Amino acid sequence: MPPPPPPPSRLFALLSSRRPPPLRLLLQIHAHLLAAGLLSSSDNFPSRLAAAYALSSPATSDAAYALALLAPLPTSAYNAAIRALSLSDEFGGGGGVVRRCLQLYRALIRSGSASARPDHLTFPFLLKACARLHGGKGGGYGGEAVLGHVLQLGFDSDVFVVNAATNYLAVCGSMGDARRLFDESPVRDLVSWNTLIGGYVRRGNPQEAMDLFWRMVAEEEDAAVRPDEVTMIGVVSGCGQLRDLELGRRLHGFVESNGVRCTVRMMNVLMDMYVKCGSLEMAKSVFERIEHRTVVSWTTMIVGYAKFGLMDDARRMFDEMPERDVFPWNALMTGYVQCKQCKEALVLFHEMQEANVKPDEITMVNLLTACSQLGALEMGMWVHRYIEKHRLVLSVALGTSLVDMYAKCGNIEKAIHVFKEIPEKNALTWTAMICGLANHGHANEAIEHFRKMIELGQQPDEITFIGVLSACCHAGLVEEGREFFSLMDSKYQLERKMKHYSCMIDLLGRAGHLDEAEQLVNTMPMEPDAVVWGAIFFACRMQGNISLGEKAAMKLVEIDPSDSGIYVLLANMYAEANMRKKADKVRAMMRHLGVEKVPGCSCIELNGVVHEFIVKDKSHTDTDAIYNCLHEITLQIRHTADLLNISATGVV
DNA sequence: GTAGGGTTAG
Known part of the structure; x- marks a missing residue:
């Protein structure tokens, strides 16, 4: 049976x-x-x-x-x-x-x-x-x-x-x-309005969403549609994109005086808006009024503190929150990276692994950025292997971070290799590659990549132009530099920032076109910064243009009176021009003013450990070996410079 | 039964 x-x-x-x-x-x-x-x-x-x-x-x-x-x-x-x-x-x-x-x-x-x-x-x-x-x-x-x-x-x-x-x-x-x-x-009903408003916000057109919202409020009586919390979540989020604090306060007032339900989501988006509009205080006060906070509420506060550089407060929030998914971990790590506390970001990653939280693409991007800034190639390669082992998709963002990491950590070959393997490259990917090539002195390849990028219809942005301009600068390609500099404005309507001017001025100055460089300084739309005057000064010293050099040095002192470097350089310039008296005067002035050289700091990674050094640092256990090696390198540079008949001053 | 929020590369 x-x-x-x-x-x-x-x-x-x-x-x-x-x-x-x-x-x-x-x-x-x-x-x-x-x-x-x-x-x-x-x-x-x-x-x-x-x-x-x-x-x-x-x-x-x-x-x-x-x-x-x-x-x-x-x-x-x-x-x-x-x-x-x-x-x-x-x-x-x-x-x-x-x-x-x-x-x-x-x-x-x-x-x-x-x-x-x-x-x-x-x-x-x-x-x-x-x-x-x-x-x-x-x-x-x-x-x-x-x-x-x-x-x-x-x-x-x-x-x-x-x-x-x-x-x-x-x-x-x-x-x-x-x-x-x-x-x-x-x-048409309330949902119709909300759908369209939400659509505009998601597609990054908050102004259109706002216009629609005010029309909705005006038509309220005959259309029988009253904004509800879904409407308000949409417009408040859009307001965050607009970075308009005044409008944000108005919308918050609207929520409170129109009986819109203050759900946690509503409160969360209000906090997010205040953070984006720059009012951490208001965000905090909303946070404190939430009865049942979600992970999002806490994460938004972490993002807020991190945005204002208050990493201790961000960390406190993180430690206080009752439960965490991958988002708060990423938010805190992003904060550390943006505040240049890259070591803390790496430490946090180890904590994350101990807590058995599965890292995602954002985590990897953050780690790679931290590695780029630290020059931590070994750690970066470990991340690369992790991505491959766990078969994370090589998305544009991740691929771009890898290219950037390899380029900044000194392995340009690997950067090129990864670049070729990214299936879908966007403008940022091309930009990372172009800047990497430029920084490694591969000027022509950088320019080739730029032309290829344009050919493929990718839109270059300000950073891309920093890449090509610095490539031209490294290789002394004046003609190309002029072309790109003018193209930026005429063809791409990109605002030329300080960095573009300083690059261009450096390029012109180094190539001996000091007049043109000076003219550019005089016509640039913003107050020239230390880099610009530094470039002018460098060119003047090279070409023995004492009067302009003096002017540049004065500007540099004005910008940062505590920077002793310029006094030294000015004294050297006088000395090279056989103006002994003036050189002595500058040195005396230095002693009189009591300016001291601020120690510079650099770091290097070895076997996954990051070592920091300051000038004349003798604290490292291998200090003798390090200085011997440094001495060797110095000798070799001098030797090579002699062979090429160029000056090696300033190199070491 | 329809609509809504937070982390994200150069």
Whole structure:
């Protein structure tokens, strides 16, 4: 005797569990339901079964086959299956889930029976699935055809369908299309407004979101739409992007005087807005008024303190919070890196590993930035191996960080190698490569990369131009330098910053075009900084232009009176020009003013340990060996300089 | 049944 079939309640429970049963078990359940006559469209079973089938197998063909066994299915079953898929957390894995949704949808259309055609519930689920995929990675597809069907089947007057379509367009298509749908739609409700406002904020157009919000407030009476907390979360977030504290206070006031629900999310976004607008005090006071703080609340405060350089407070927040996911770890680490406390960032990473928190892409990017700043090549290579071992996707951000790390840590070959392996490079990736090449003296390669980048249609920005200009500077390519400097303004409408001017002035000065350099100093739109005057001074000293050199030196003293270096250099310039008296006078002035040289500091990494050195440092255990080596290098440089007949002063 | 927040490279 075969065992008796399980009771329907047991079957229902099996089908309703969050994790669907495996396909083999599903087929058995299916057979039991058929035998018990429980699959007519008036039962709940077809929907449950369809949803379970849709979720059961990652192999699309299996699920499709199993679903075909169920036909004819009522629309509600298809809807349930699409809904289950659109909510499933398998979305990280790519397009499989959406493909299955679209397959179900096609099966529904093809079934051709009167009881099974897409209805007002089908499209919201389906469009949500399409939009969610695009929000992840891999590009949205299929949504456009679905939108066509919406119009064909006359669902463009169903407010739920229209809202879902608006959201789909806002996420996957153009905001213009989403706006047109909104403007031309005969039906509109609070969700319609919120969808469009949220869309503008997400796509980085907060001004448009604000305009829409004020229109909404003005139309409130006849349109019967009152801004709710979803509206306000959108506009307050947009206000954070605008960095407009005054507006932020107004919106906060609006929230409090219009009975908008102060949920934790509302409070969190208010805090975030205040942090972005520069009022840590206001953020703190909002934080203190939150009753049930979430990880986001704490993390936002960490970000806030870190932004103001208050790393001790950030750390205190971090230590005080009751539970942590990867976000607060990343936020604190980002803070350390941005405040140049890179050693602390590395220490934090070790703590993170001890706490068994799985690092993600952001963690790796932070680690690599820390390594770049410390010149910690070995640690950087360890991170690279970690990425490969754990098969983290070599995203643009991660790849760019690797290129930057290798370039800044001195291994330009490896930087080039990684650069070639990044499948999708963006402007930042190209910029990192160009700057790396320039800093390693590969001027022509840097310029070639720049031209290639333009050819591929990538937009260079200010940093890219710092790269090419410094390449020209290193190689003395005056003509190219002039070309890029003018291109920046004429073709790319990029604002030329101090760094660009100092690069250009240095280039002109070194190449002997001191007049042109001086003219550029006189016409630059900002007050020249120490680097500019330093470049002028250097050129003057090289070419024996004492009067301009004196002027540059005076400016340098003015900018930083405590910097003793310039007095020394000025004295040297006089000495080289055989102006003994003036040289002595400067030295006397130095003694009189009591200016002392501030010790410079540099660090180097060896076997994963970072060593710091200051001038004349004798504290290291291997100090004798280090100084012997330094002496050797100095001799070699002098020797090479003699052979090439150039001056080695200032090199050592 | 539709909409909403925080960490992110040069």
